[in-house]
Amino acid sequence: MSKAGRTAGLIGAAVGVLAAGAAAGVAVERQVIGRRSGQRAQLEAEPFGSLRGTPHVFTADDGVELYVEVDELKRSRRPEPPKRRFGRKLPLPPEDLTVVFAHGYGLNMDAWHFERRDLAGIGTMVFYDQRSHGRSGRSPKDHVTIDQLGQDLYGILEEYAPTGPLILIGHSMGGMTIMALAEQHPELFGDRVIGVGLCSTSAGRLDQVPIVFPGRVGMLARALATPTVAALARIPDVVERSRKAGTDISYLLTRKYSFGSEVPPAFTEFVNEMIAATPIEVIAEFYPIFSLHDKYDALEPLQKVECVVIGGDKDHLTPFEHAEEIVRRVPGAELVEVKNCGHLGLIEHHREFTAALLGMIERAEQSLGPNT
Known part of the structure; x- marks a missing residue:
């Protein structure tokens, strides 16, 4: 060369x-x-990339094909609740609970390897590759925006979780995707969306x-x-x-x-x-869309749901101060600081991240009441 x-x-x-x-x-x-x-x-x-669900192809509103995998919750064969691994034994989740995961920039759905492994059985789990990432189709350049990612997520919810309570979990750009959804469809939060997990992300000023x-x-x-x-x-x-x-x-x-x-x-x-x-x-x-990202005003709907914001103290890309700022604007949200943790804490310190997510899911389930 x-x-x-x-x-x-x-x-x-x-x-x-x-x-x-x-x-x-x-x-x-x-x-x-x-x-x-x-x-x-x-x-x-770890056997990274070996965890697979039922494959689907979802066509976004602009025609881009997004690759989706669904891990169905099967009551008759439900594995031992993963919460036992973190010192807790919780009741079975609602049968129609769906947990949707949105990954970050430059990654794909396999970035959730550990969470997918350790949350198995918590509900039906939906994973997808963001447009232009992983197995999904390429996006038109003028549709490469955080707002479009929010629209993609909304379409996936309508297609693969049309009814029942929802938990949304996002890492980095995936967290921004959830913020865009909250801005576009605030009526979902506190109604169908009962919990949100934001991992190593920011609402703006990047x-x-x-x-x-x-x-x-x-x-x-x-x-x-x-x-x-x-x-x-x-x-x-x-x-x-x-x-x-x-x-x-x-x-x-x-x-x-x-x-x-x-x-x-x-x-x-x-x-x-x-x-x-x-x-x-x-x-x-x-890359340029992150400098334009500003969703501080979109955070208000998250006050209506159980919310946990997780970040690393050594994250150089979305510094922990950005997690603190989100929580300041979402009173009642839990703030979790993971020590000696960089931007990919969902892999590096997956136990701490999964435990925090489990706590949020538990509280969200309890908010549904005993008869759900």
Whole structure:
């Protein structure tokens, strides 16, 4: 590969990591992994991507096909309630309870691997790939907006959960998707939507968050990120080859912007593999929408439901202060700070995230009353 190609690849990897909040889609450098304990990796590795539900294809209002999987709740074969694993034994959920998960930027539904595993049996669970992500179809560029993501979620609710109580859980961009839904359909909250879980997300002012470095230098880096990603999107073949090649620096960037503590190498590789499937053009199309994101006024409907806001103290992409600001605007919401936790806490500290989500679900179920 030429020197220019390698340079473009490194820039693409670095900016993509910062933009996506994970790894910009580069594969983990095998040499780096080899320096870690192979035995530890083997013991702590998970069969990521192996949890599958009934597949569906949903056509959004603009014709984009979204990939959906539904894990049906089967009473006769319901597994032991996962809450036992967290020291609690709760009653069976309502038969018609549906829990819908919305993933973050540059990821896909498999990002919920641990939550999908540990919440099995809590209700019917619906997972989907956001437009242009995972197995879903590409979005027209002018429909790459947080508002459109909210419309997508509304359509999925109508199609796969037309009746019964709803729990909505979103990570990062997925949390923003729920906020857009609340703005567009506030009547759902406190009626059908009984609980919301917001993980590592923000209601706005992300344009004021520095990247790479603190202070003015970090703000300059943020200003340069959008045109840099856009330029890289114009040479996708060069960038994609470099992303797949992997480098030591990309591995370090992945660790810095995804996690806040030591994690098994398999976790990092899993994140990289998910984002490697997200074309650089998609990274470039979605990145600018986060600077425009402002849903503070959309948070009011969340006051009508059980709500938990979870964040990491070492999240450089949606800092914990953004979680605190959401809770200030949603009185009664639970705020959970996870220590030594980066942006992908749903993987890094999945036990803490799942336990907090379970607590919210329990309270939401109790709000329905004993005769539900």
